[in-house]
Amino acid sequence: MLKYFTFLSIVLPAALSAQLSVNTNVNANLLARTIVNNSSIKVENTFFIGCPAGMGTFTATNTNLGLTSGIILASGNAIDAIGPNSSEGMSSNSCNNGLAAGDADLDAILQPHSQTSMDVTAIEFDFSSTTPTTLTLTYVFGSEEYPSFLNFTYSDLVGMFLTSPGQEKQNIALVPGTTDPVGVDWISPITNTEYYIDNGDGSTPQGTIQYNGFTVPLTAQVVMEPNVTYHLKIVVADAGDYGWDAGVFIGGIIPVATSTIETAAKAFNMYPNPANEFAMLNYDGVNKGVVQIFDALGRIVYSSTLSNQQGNIQLETGSFASGLYSVRILDNNVSVWNGKLVVE
Numbered sequence: 001m002l003k004y005f006t007f008l009s010i011v012l013p014a015a016l017s018a019q020l021s022v023n024t025n026v027n028a029n030l031l032a033r034t035i036v037n038n039s040s041i042k043v044e045n046t047f048f049i050g051c052p053a054g055m056g057t058f059t060a061t062n063t064n065l066g067l068t069s070g071i072i073l074a075s076g077n078a079i080d081a082i083g084p085n086s087s088e089g090m091s092s093n094s095c096n097n098g099l100a101a102g103d104a105d106l107d108a109i110l111q112p113h114s115q116t117s118m119d120v121t122a123i124e125f126d127f128s129s130t131t132p133t134t135l136t137l138t139y140v141f142g143s144e145e146y147p148s149f150l151n152f153t154y155s156d157l158v159g160m161f162l163t164s165p166g167q168e169k170q171n172i173a174l175v176p177g178t179t180d181p182v183g184v185d186w187i188s189p190i191t192n193t194e195y196y197i198d199n200g201d202g203s204t205p206q207g208t209i210q211y212n213g214f215t216v217p218l219t220a221q222v223v224m225e226p227n228v229t230y231h232l233k234i235v236v237a238d239a240g241d242y243g244w245d246a247g248v249f250i251g252g253i254i255p256v257a258t259s260t261i262e263t264a265a266k267a268f269n270m271y272p273n274p275a276n277e278f279a280m281l282n283y284d285g286v287n288k289g290v291v292q293i294f295d296a297l298g299r300i301v302y303s304s305t306l307s308n309q310q311g312n313i314q315l316e317t318g319s320f321a322s323g324l325y326s327v328r329i330l331d332n333n334v335s336v337w338n339g340k341l342v343v344e
Contacts, residue, residue, distance in 0.1 A: 019060065019061045019062050019063050019083075019208040020058060020059075020060045020063055020065070020081065020082050020083060020208050020209060021058065021059050021060075021082070022056045022057070022058045022072060022078050022079045022081060022082060023056050023057050023058070024052065024053055024055065024056035024077075024078055024079060025056075026055060026056055026057055026071075028046040028047050028048045028123060028125070029043075029046050030057070031046070031048065031055060031057070031071045031123050032046040032123065032125040032127075034057055034070060034071050035070070035071060035137070035234075035250055036125075036127055036135070040129065040130075040131075041127055041128070041129050041133070041135075042127060042128045042129070043125055043126070043127050044125070044126050044127075045124075045125060045126045045231075046123070046124070046125040047123075047124055047125075048121070048122060048123045048124070049120060049121070049122040049123075049124070049235075050073075050119075050120050050121035050122060051077075051121060053077045053078065053079070054073065054074045054075065054076065054077060054078055054119075054121035055071070055072065055073050055074070055078055055121055055123065056071065056072055056078040056079070057069070057070070057071050057072070058070060058071070058072045058078075058081075058249060060208070060249075062208070063207075063208040063209060064197060064199075064207065064208075064209070064294060064295075064326070065140055065208075065209060065214070065249060066140060066216060066217040066294070066326075066328070067138065067139075067140055067217060067249050067251040068251070069251070070249060070250045070251040071123075071249075071250050072247055072248070072249050072250070073121045073122070073123065073234060073235075073236045073247060073248050073250070074121060074236065074245055074246070074247035074248075075118075075119040075120070075121060075156070075236055075237055075238045075242075075245050075246045075247065076092040076119065076245035076247075077092045077245075078247065080092050080210055080245060081142070081209060081210050081211065081245075081247050081249075082208075082209075082210060083205075083206075083207045083208040083209045083210050084205040084206050084207050084208065084210075085199050085200045085201075085205065085206055085207050085209065085210050085211070085212060086205040086210070087144075087210070092245065101120060102116050102117035102118055102120055102237065103117050103120045103122065103159070103235050103237060105159055105161050105169070105171070105233070105235070106120070106157060106159050106235060106237050106239070109157065109159070109171075109181050110155060110157070110239055113152040113155060113185075114152075115152070115154075115155055115239045115240045116239070116240075117157075117237035117238070117239050118237060118238045118239070118240075118241065118242040119237055119238045119242050120235055120236075120237045121235070121236055121237070122233055122234060122235035122236075123233075123234050124231065124232065124233045124234075125231070125232060126229050126230065126231050127229070127230055127232065128224070128227065128228060128229045128230065129224050129226060129227075130226055130227060131226050132224065132225060132226055133224045134221060134222070134223050134224065135221065135222040135224060136219050136220075136221050137160070137172075137219065137220045137221070137222070137250065137251075138217050138218070138219050138250070138251040139158070139160075139173070139217070139218055139219075139220070139248055139249060139250045139251065140214050140215050140216070140217055140218070140248070140249045140251075141157075141158045141173075141182050141183065141187070141214060141215045141218070141236070141246070141247075141248050142199075142209065142211030142213065142214030142215070142246065142247050142248075142249070143156040143183075143184050143211055143212070143213065143214070143244070143245070143246040143247075144210070144211055144212050144244035144245050144246070145184045145212075145244050145246070146184060146188065146189070146196075146198075146199075146211070146212040146213025146214075147188065147189045147198070147201070147212065147213060148201075148212075149184070149244075150184065150185055150188055150189075150190060150191075151185070152185050153240060154184065154238070154239055154240035154241060154243075154244065155183050155184050155185045155239040155240060156183055156184045156236075156237065156238050156239050156244075156246035157181055157182065157183025157184065157186075157236070157237065157239060157246075158173050158181075158182050158183065158234070158235070158236045158246075158248040159171050159173055159181065159233070159234075159235050159236075160172045160173035160220050160232065160233070160234050160235075161232070161233045161235070162222060162230060162231070162232055163230070163231040163232075163233075164228060164229075164230045164231070165228060165229070172220040172221065172222065173218070173220055173234075174220070175187060175192050175195065176195070176218065178192075180192075182215065182218060183239070184239075184246075187215050188213070189213070193340070194216075194338065194339050194340055195215050195216050195218065195338060196213060196214075196215060196216075197213060197214055197215065197216060197326065198212075198213055198324075199211060199212055199213055199214060200212065210245075211245070211246075211247065216326060216328070216338040217251070217328070217338065218338075219336075234248070234250065236248045267282075267283070267284040267285060268281070268282065268283050268284075268329060268337045268339070269281070269282040270282075270315075270327065270339055270341065273340075273341055273342060274342035274343065274344045275315075275317050275341060275342070275343055275344070276317070276318070276343070276344055277316070277317065277318040278314050278315060278316055278317055278318065279314075279315045279317055279341060280312055280313075280314055280315070281312060281313050281314075281315055281327075282311075282312045283306060283310060283311065283312070283313075283329065283337075284309075284310040285309065285310065286306055286309055286310075286329065286331045286336065287309060287331055287332055288331060288332050289305070289306030289309075289329055289330065289331050290303065290304070290305055290306065290329070290330045291303070291304050291306060291313065291315070291327065291328070291329050292327070292328045292329075292330070293315065293317075293325050293326070293327050293328075293341065294325060294326040294327075294328070295321075295323070295325055301320065301325070302315060302316070302317075306329070315327075315341075317341070317343050320343045321343070322343055322344055323342075323343060324340060324341075324342055324343075325340070325341045325342075325343060326338065326339075326340060326341075327339045327340065327341050
């Protein structure tokens with residue numbers, strides 16, 4: 001059954017003053033180069049699929065997105081990702097009015113749940129390097145389906161499908177530590193909740209992002225062999241019907257020499273949670289670690305360097321207002337762990 005909704009007008013001055021800005025005057029080459037932001041990596045054969053208004057570049061300041069710049073792909077108009085969240089179900093597409101084709105790779109994921117993908121927006125490109133390189137891609141998935149339509153009713157999702165010679169196609173956009181895809185029914189208020197950020201239901205305008213919910217920054221990695229051409233397709237789509245938009249923000253691929261990749265298992269534990277005056281964070285397997293705590297508006301309210309590869313640190317929370325906070329650990333500027341902390 002299709003969902004019905006009321007279009008809300010966006011006043012231009014409000015959009016211009018938003019802390020998230022989106023530019024849709026882009027092409028496939030610009031988007032691919034914004035993702036692979038290193039001149040030593042060759043990028044070619046770029047193209048995109050879907051509505052041009054559904055893709056763009058973005059910058060974010062003082063938001064709870066966890067990313068500051070990159071590209072956005074959306075199942076509706078990319079510019080409609082700009083907050084505040086003022087609609088329970090923003091749904092738009094100026095190019096095809098919800099009639100865009102689906103994606104076969106996403107459909108294979110959705111098939112066990114009796115759904116198909118719609119309103120697909122995708123970018124594809126080839127890339128290669130003359131030296132061994134590991135690429136880390138950081139991204140955030142969001143959807144208007146949160147939190148009303150769970151339990152595999154409208155399972156909007158994102159896929160990042162990697163193809164290389166002699167290897168089967170694989171989706172590298174996965175819930176951390178699992179083989180599950182990233183989408184509404186795999187990260188939500190009831191499933192893998194440590195990766196979910198509630199952004200309201202649109203009944204009262206709030207925040208700087210339109211989507212009702214989105215993930216914490218997640219990462220996907222590609223270990224590249226020298227002189228091998230890889231193909232990557234990044235695709236986001238509605239599922240089940242073409243209403244209520246979804247999008248993925250991609251902060252860019254960070255190239256790191258393979259020889260410097262931390263191979264030790266990483267383990268983290270934070271307690272007590274809920275916390276009062278303090279919380280203890282145990283960590284193991286970081287190289288150059290930093291712990292950050294974000295409030296509900298995405299502002300960093302605590303930051304500290306992890307001085308050793310393993311140990312514990314006391315997070316002083318006595319001055320924090322009661323509420324929900326996001327905790328992130330960076331290792332060599334790459335997000336390696338995300339959690340939630342409740343302060344009473």
